[in-house]
Amino acid sequence: MSEKTGENLYTAFVGEAKAHHRLLAFARKAEDEGYDQVAKLFRAVAAAEGVHAERHLRLLGQAVVRSTEENLEYSFEQETKVNQVYYPEFIREAEAEGESAAAVTFKQARDVEEGHAELYKRALGAMLRQETHDYHICQVCGYVAEREPPEQCPICKATREHFRLAC
Numbered sequence: 001m002s003e004k005t006g007e008n009l010y011t012a013f014v015g016e017a018k019a020h021h022r023l024l025a026f027a028r029k030a031e032d033e034g035y036d037q038v039a040k041l042f043r044a045v046a047a048a049e050g051v052h053a054e055r056h057l058r059l060l061g062q063a064v065v066r067s068t069e070e071n072l073e074y075s076f077e078q079e080t081k082v083n084q085v086y087y088p089e090f091i092r093e094a095e096a097e098g099e100s101a102a103a104v105t106f107k108q109a110r111d112v113e114e115g116h117a118e119l120y121k122r123a124l125g126a127m128l129r130q131e132t133h134d135y136h137i138c139q140v141c142g143y144v145a146e147r148e149p150p151e152q153c154p155i156c157k158a159t160r161e162h163f164r165l166a167c
Contacts, residue, residue, distance in 0.1 A: 001059075013057050016049045024043065026042045072120050072121075079116045080117045082110075087113065090102075108142075108155050109142065111143075112143050112155055134146075134166070136164065139162050
């Protein structure tokens with residue numbers, strides 16, 4: 001693949017992935033305001049943007065879906081890298097610039113990413129034992145709880161009501 005096409009695919013992937021998540025946030029807001037039909041539209045277009053992002057990423061060769069075991073190992077490695085390399089630097093820079101709110105979100109995300117890595121590690125064993133259970137996501141910081149949500153999020157201290165069952 002040519003360098004320029006590769007750059008364009010990456011730019012398109014990032015844009016589509018951002019649009020996917022932005023539209024999901026818009027859908028939640030529309031739903032909160034009682035506009036269920038608009039929320040459906042936002043979710044539908046978000047799903048389409050997700051399709052676009054995945055297609056671009058596959059062409060880039062960065063998201064070749066492999067076996068579930070390989071995907072778990074890759075995901076574990078990525079979460080560990082983000083947790084140990086990227087977020088510590090983001091935190092240092094935010095604190096140096098006096099951006100305390102950003103530093104807090106970076107710290108919480110770092111701590112959550114560490115938990116995600118552990119979930120991937122445990123999921124491999126659960127997969128081999130054919131265990132199934134639910135996951136609950138803190139809507140404040142993204143912490144993922146296995147089986148049941150905690151009374152209080154261990155990362156951001158949000159109450160149990162702030163957890164949603166993952167689909």
